[in-house]
Amino acid sequence: MRDLAFELGVSQSTVSRALNNDQRISEKTRKAVQELAKKLDYAPNPFALKLLKNESNSIGLILPEFKHHFFANVLEGIHHVVSDNGFQLLIHTHHGDAEKEIKYVKFLNNLMVDGIITCYSKGSDNFDHYKTLVEESIPLVFIDRLCEDIDATSVITDDFSGAVEAVNYLVKTGCRHIAHFMGPENLSTSFSRLTGYKEGLLKNGIRHTAVLEWEEEKERYREHITQFLSAHKTDAIFCFNDYIAYELLLILEKTGRKVPDDVSVIGFSNEPISEYFRPRISTVAQPATLMGERAAHILIDTIRHPAKENRLSSCLPTELIIRETTKPL
Amino acid sequence: MRDLAFELGVSQSTVSRALNNDQRISEKTRKAVQELAKKLDYAPNPFALKLLKNESNSIGLILPEFKHHFFANVLEGIHHVVSDNGFQLLIHTHHGDAEKEIKYVKFLNNLMVDGIITCYSKGSDNFDHYKTLVEESIPLVFIDRLCEDIDATSVITDDFSGAVEAVNYLVKTGCRHIAHFMGPENLSTSFSRLTGYKEGLLKNGIRHTAVLEWEEEKERYREHITQFLSAHKTDAIFCFNDYIAYELLLILEKTGRKVPDDVSVIGFSNEPISEYFRPRISTVAQPATLMGERAAHILIDTIRHPAKENRLSSCLPTELIIRETTKPL
DNA sequence: CTGTTAGCGCCTTCAC
DNA sequence: GTGAAGGCGCTAACAG
Numbered sequence: 001m002r003d004l005a006f007e008l009g010v011s012q013s014t015v016s017r018a019l020n021n022d023q024r025i026s027e028k029t030r031k032a033v034q035e036l037a038k039k040l041d042y043a044p045n046p047f048a049l050k051l052l053k054n055e056s057n058s059i060g061l062i063l064p065e066f067k068h069h070f071f072a073n074v075l076e077g078i079h080h081v082v083s084d085n086g087f088q089l090l091i092h093t094h095h096g097d098a099e100k101e102i103k104y105v106k107f108l109n110n111l112m113v114d115g116i117i118t119c120y121s122k123g124s125d126n127f128d129h130y131k132t133l134v135e136e137s138i139p140l141v142f143i144d145r146l147c148e149d150i151d152a153t154s155v156i157t158d159d160f161s162g163a164v165e166a167v168n169y170l171v172k173t174g175c176r177h178i179a180h181f182m183g184p185e186n187l188s189t190s191f192s193r194l195t196g197y198k199e200g201l202l203k204n205g206i207r208h209t210a211v212l213e214w215e216e217e218k219e220r221y222r223e224h225i226t227q228f229l230s231a232h233k234t235d236a237i238f239c240f241n242d243y244i245a246y247e248l249l250l251i252l253e254k255t256g257r258k259v260p261d262d263v264s265v266i267g268f269s270n271e272p273i274s275e276y277f278r279p280r281i282s283t284v285a286q287p288a289t290l291m292g293e294r295a296a297h298i299l300i301d302t303i304r305h306p307a308k309e310n311r312l313s314s315c316l317p318t319e320l321i322i323r324e325t326t327k328p329l
Numbered sequence: 330m331r332d333l334a335f336e337l338g339v340s341q342s343t344v345s346r347a348l349n350n351d352q353r354i355s356e357k358t359r360k361a362v363q364e365l366a367k368k369l370d371y372a373p374n375p376f377a378l379k380l381l382k383n384e385s386n387s388i389g390l391i392l393p394e395f396k397h398h399f400f401a402n403v404l405e406g407i408h409h410v411v412s413d414n415g416f417q418l419l420i421h422t423h424h425g426d427a428e429k430e431i432k433y434v435k436f437l438n439n440l441m442v443d444g445i446i447t448c449y450s451k452g453s454d455n456f457d458h459y460k461t462l463v464e465e466s467i468p469l470v471f472i473d474r475l476c477e478d479i480d481a482t483s484v485i486t487d488d489f490s491g492a493v494e495a496v497n498y499l500v501k502t503g504c505r506h507i508a509h510f511m512g513p514e515n516l517s518t519s520f521s522r523l524t525g526y527k528e529g530l531l532k533n534g535i536r537h538t539a540v541l542e543w544e545e546e547k548e549r550y551r552e553h554i555t556q557f558l559s560a561h562k563t564d565a566i567f568c569f570n571d572y573i574a575y576e577l578l579l580i581l582e583k584t585g586r587k588v589p590d591d592v593s594v595i596g597f598s599n600e601p602i603s604e605y606f607r608p609r610i611s612t613v614a615q616p617a618t619l620m621g622e623r624a625a626h627i628l629i630d631t632i633r634h635p636a637k638e639n640r641l642s643s644c645l646p647t648e649l650i651i652r653e654t655t656k657p658l
Numbered sequence: 659c660t661g662t663t664a665g666c667g668c669c670t671t672c673a674c
Numbered sequence: 675g676t677g678a679a680g681g682c683g684c685t686a687a688c689a690g
Binding site: 272 | 372374375376377379380385394395396398401402404405412417419420421422439440441575601605606607
């Protein structure tokens with residue numbers, strides 16, 4: 001910029017003003033400056049601007065990981081909106097580790113991001129690190145997983161209704177002994193889907209419930225499934241997600257139980273696995289990309305209009321996708 | 330920082346030195362400063378540092394997208410290494426659009442990233458935007474797709490050998506009329522796999538070749554496949570990727586041709602689809618995460634030791650995974 | 659309409 | 675061992 005000023009024999013301020021289309025500047029100098037700037041490929045130093053304005057123009061994102069199709073889609077949605085609005089996205093993953101999550105929240109805070117979108121880890125039972133953000137009035141949006149301890153907006157799937165709908169369908173197709181394979185205990189999604197499962201049964205006047213708890217370790221989980229299947233009379237299983245449904249189907253196949261004639265299975269999330277596996281897995285689809293976009297829009301709006309009160313959280317509708325692991329109506 | 334200095338009755342320089350463990354400072358003041366800093370949750374302003382040192386401490390990444398498992402894994406690998414080395418990763422996706430790719434390269438350059446890892450778009454036939462980077466000596470690593478026009482390091486899969494190995498296997502299991510379904514024409518990977526396919530046939534003394542070209546539009550591609558199958562006598566098809574193999578298998582299923590008895594099929598990339606689909610799809614696995622890690626390591630090394638000459642490009646080995654769409658040996 | 663000056667937060671040379 | 679001063683690139687308040 002100094003070079004530009006020197007070259008044209010004007011002051012730096014003039015150059016700055018010309019570049020920023022300041023009102024009170026002669027058309028002539030403006031043009032001259034802008035042309036020379038283009039010719040010399042001048043680009044302002046982003047750090048000088050950030051230092052001066054004390055704005056980072058960036059948004060932090062914390063996700064569990066991005067290998068699952070669901071999160072990849074959430075990321076896609078967030079990235080596209082954030083990018084279109086001129087923000088830089090800073091991504092970090094915690095892989096279910098609460099300590100990493102805390103570390104990255106602090107890290108992003110130090111980086112002075114303008115706001116954070118987060119999907120907390122299943123290991124988290126303490127949300128103080130988010131409280132700090134709220135106190136410093138750094139806009140915060142929870143995604144996929146709800147956090148009731150913190151006063152922040154959230155964008156989640158309507159897990160409850162999705163679960164109710166799934167159970168309803170199972171009942172309508174004649175199932176009466178419907179079990180639920182739960183998700184990790186700390187997640188709001190686990191809780192909502194479990195509650196929805198119970199509500200669905202209740203509504204239909206079914207008293208029989210049976211629940212298998214989450215188990216991290218795969219081999220052990222398979223044993224639990226096998227034990228569960230032999231211990232419970234079951235004609236349908238509503239699973240926390242498609243990966244669980246997949247493990248279940250493999251075991252059902254091995255033990256010779258026909259799907260859906262003997263047992264119906266419904267997963268959750270509409271991961272590719274549910275579409276590609278044979279039999280194709282019936283599932284509850286979540287609008288992942290939309291969720292990302294919505295979260296990004298809300299966050300950006302909060303950043304731009306911090307004063308606005310009572311920002312509404314979103315609870316996005318699910319869609320029951322009937323494939324081949326459930327009986328037709 | 331000014332606050333710290335004031336609070337302790339020393340100068341800012343002293344605080345700065347104490348915090349940076351400068352040699353010539355009394356143990357006492359150092360301790361006092363560091364303790365107060367911790368107590369007040371002091372963290373240096375990153376932009377001031379970046380402005381001063383003119384280093385961004387960030388690395389740009391350009392990918393086609395992150396929904397495909399392969400790219401999600403590449404991202405995972407890159408992110409983990411970059412993050413561990415204290416760099417911030419700035420991600421952008423071009424979705425196969427060459428203009429977006431150009432835009433983001435310039436954008437990242439303006440952001441003064443310390444280096445860039447890129448996987449160029451299938452729409453790219455001009456690499457001038459990368460030339461600019463090289464001229465400004467900004468470290469650059471090509472990933473997955475090779476660019477011979479540019480003098481930069483690259484980390485790719487050994488697509489050629491992977492293809493040869495796949496064809497070899499098909500021949501060993503008795504196939505003689507082996508076709509290849511190609512990838513997008515601009516990609517080095519398409520070219521390498523095609524060349525490997527031809528080499529594999531040549532080595533085995535087979536003269537018969539048949540190739541189906543890439544077609545972006547799905548419905549039209551399906552028609553092309555159908556036409557191809559009726560026009561060519563074929564007992565095996567080596568596909569550019571698993572998604573093509575999937576489309577092919579659906580059509581083979583519909584037309585009643587038995588896999589692998591009538592036709593063997595091999596895909597590429599070991600996407601989840603190949604594992605979950607029934608019949609399980611034989612495929613050539615690429616070390617995606619490793620590729621990301623390797624690229625990140627090379628880039629960081631280049632950033633830290635710019636003088637080093639003749640940095641070696643990597644060509645990572647593939648692994649042939651035999652599942653159910655090929656005959657056993 | 660344009661130039662001068664100060665300062666964003668930090669480090670680093672130069673004094674002492 | 676410590677303080678004062680200057681500057682990284684830029685904008686904005688204040689003068690003219």
